[in-house]
Amino acid sequence: MQNMKFHSHVGVLPSEKACGQTFELDLVLYCGHLRATETDLLSQTVNYAEVYTLIADVMKHASFDLIERLAGYLADEILRHHRLVQAIEIIVRKPEAPIEGEFSAMAVQIYRERD
Numbered sequence: 001m002q003n004m005k006f007h008s009h010v011g012v013l014p015s016e017k018a019c020g021q022t023f024e025l026d027l028v029l030y031c032g033h034l035r036a037t038e039t040d041l042l043s044q045t046v047n048y049a050e051v052y053t054l055i056a057d058v059m060k061h062a063s064f065d066l067i068e069r070l071a072g073y074l075a076d077e078i079l080r081h082h083r084l085v086q087a088i089e090i091i092v093r094k095p096e097a098p099i100e101g102e103f104s105a106m107a108v109q110i111y112r113e114r115d
Contacts, residue, residue, distance in 0.1 A: 001048060002026045006059035010070050013098055017063060021096040023070075024105065025055065029078070030087035046084050054081060067092045067108045075112040087113040 004027075009020040029046055036045035054077060064070045071092045078088055090112075093105035 008059045008062045010062050010064045012065045024093040026091040028089040029085045031084050071108050071110045
């Protein structure tokens with residue numbers, strides 16, 4: 001899932017909490033052997049629409065200070081709700097970070113595995 005865009009209120013500054021800004025997310029879901037590779041049944045794989053809905057709901061209500069915390073929380077929630085996902089890699093980009101200078105985005109990338 002690449003370049004998902006959401007408006008959220010994640011940030012340290014009061015203005016970031018009050019007004020929010022756009023965040024961009026990429027994620028890769030790592031799964032073991034999925035029966036869907038043989039059966040072509042949605043019920044035997046990860047439903048990406050459900051993952052997207054989970055992410056959208058978190059982003060709508062998030063009020064963390066750090067994008068690191070946001071990325072960790074999203075990874076934990078996806079692992080908790082989708083048992084077929086064995087590991088996840090997630091990138092959270094903050095293109096409108098309140099930092100002087102020229103940049104495309106400030107970002108964090110994390111990788112989490114199921115215990």
